Amino acid sequence: MTRTRWVSLFVGLLFGVGLVISGMTRPDKVIGFLDVAGAWDPSLMFVMGGGVAVYAVAWQIVRRWKAPLVAPAFALPTRRDIDGRLVAGAALFGLGWGIGGYCPGPALVSVPSGQSAVLVFVAAMVAGMQIFRVWDARGRAASAT
Amino acid sequence: MEFGWIIAPLVGGLQIGGASAITLAANGRIAGTSGILAGTMRPTDDRGDRVAFLVGLLAVGAVAPFVMPSAFEGGVDRSYPALILAGLLVGFGTQLGNGCTSGHGVCGLSRGSPRSMVATGTFMLTGGIAAFVVGHLLGGAL
Numbered sequence: 001m002t003r004t005r006w007v008s009l010f011v012g013l014l015f016g017v018g019l020v021i022s023g024m025t026r027p028d029k030v031i032g033f034l035d036v037a038g039a040w041d042p043s044l045m046f047v048m049g050g051g052v053a054v055y056a057v058a059w060q061i062v063r064r065w066k067a068p069l070v071a072p073a074f075a076l077p078t079r080r081d082i083d084g085r086l087v088a089g090a091a092l093f094g095l096g097w098g099i100g101g102y103c104p105g106p107a108l109v110s111v112p113s114g115q116s117a118v119l120v121f122v123a124a125m126v127a128g129m130q131i132f133r134v135w136d137a138r139g140r141a142a143s144a145t
Numbered sequence: 146m147e148f149g150w151i152i153a154p155l156v157g158g159l160q161i162g163g164a165s166a167i168t169l170a171a172n173g174r175i176a177g178t179s180g181i182l183a184g185t186m187r188p189t190d191d192r193g194d195r196v197a198f199l200v201g202l203l204a205v206g207a208v209a210p211f212v213m214p215s216a217f218e219g220g221v222d223r224s225y226p227a228l229i230l231a232g233l234l235v236g237f238g239t240q241l242g243n244g245c246t247s248g249h250g251v252c253g254l255s256r257g258s259p260r261s262m263v264a265t266g267t268f269m270l271t272g273g274i275a276a277f278v279v280g281h282l283l284g285g286a287l
Contacts, residue, residue: 001197007171008194012201015164015176015247019202020209022157026219034269035276043154048250050158051165055255058166063256068173075174075191077243077253082263089242090249093179094268096234098275099287101221103246104239105178107232108199112206113217120225121232128236129183136240 003070016109022047025110027101027117034098165252177248178202179239222286242268 001009023029024047032041067073097103100121102110107125110118168176172194185195210217223231239245242264244253249268253261279287 002193004172004191004194005197007167008197009201011164011168011176012198013205014160014167014201015178015198016202016205016209018157018160018164020157020205020213020216021160022154023216024157025216027221027223028219031221031276031280034272035280036273037277038280043150046151046154047158047161048246048254050155051162051251052255054159054162055165055169055251058162058169059256062166062170065170068169068171070171071173073173076169076256077175077258077260080259082260086242086260086264087267089238089240090264090267091242091271092234092238093242093245094238094271094273095275096231096236096238097246097268098272098277099279100223100228100231100235102231102235103178104182104235105202105245105247107235108178108182108202109206109209110217112203113210115217115220117220117223117228120228121235124229124232125236126182126186126232128233128238129179129186129240130236131233132237132240133183133187135237 007070015105018051019106019109024103024106030101030103030106031098161247162251162255165247169252175248175252177244177252179235179245180243180248183240224287227287238268 019025023044029041029044032039033044062068102118102121104125107118107122111122165176168174174191181195181198185192185199189195235245244261244264246268249261249264254265279285
């Protein structure tokens with residue numbers, strides 16, 4: 001196994017433990033956080049807060065490096081423009097998150113627990129990704145002709 | 146004041162941030178779950194890394210129910226059609242918008258990306274609207 005693959009495996013384990021401990025795998029907590037008009041549960045704000053705190057420090061250090069520690073080069077997003085696809089995509093994602101109470105990471109971590117709700121959600125999420133691929137490829141083909 | 150309720154989310158958040166920071170520092174990439182998952186389903190140059198990440202997530206998910214069963218409780222009253230709709234929206238939306246809570250909400254915000262700030266504000270807003278509609282207008286079930 002390559003070294004980047006070992007890193008990714010370790011990252012998946014640590015990320016997964018973080019998701020489980022944080023409460024993000026409980027739809028009732030997620031919905032209690034998103035619904036500020038109900039009995040608002042602000043605790044999940046600290047998940048994003050903790051994540052951003054660590055990552056922001058790491059970013060300030062790593063952004064000065066010429067190359068990452070293991071992989072040969074950085075492969076980071078560079079776009080800064082706000083377009084309709086970004087806003088529409090985020091809006092649709094948010095609706096799904098608020099309806100089901102799962103975003104992609106917590107849903108995947110919950111798959112082995114075998115709850116039928118999670119399995120149905122994840123199957124539909126994978127289908128949604130595939131539908132996007134087909135739809136996007138068609139759009140590109142149509143605009144190219 | 147009792148601060149115990151903050152500890153678990155904060156510790157989990159620090160671990161998520163740490164895992165994402167390791168991805169940045171070691172592999173030079175963004176740790177975005179939706180993008181990683183989608184990239185395992187088409188030919189990508191780092192497909193093996195993506196699969197390894199998913200194996201890690203699923204391995205935790207296989208053990209965690211025995212260690213911390215409460216983390217997998219708290220299911221909400223949603224029918225299969227509602228869950229299918231939610232899953233389709235999350236799958237399609239994250240691909241159209243190039244990211245989810247991890248890629249935009251943790252990595253992008255921390256990097257000061259204007260795209261991620263707009264995306265995060267948008268999905269928090271529509272997530273709040275959906276939760277409000279289901280919770281208050283539809284009686285908490287869908």
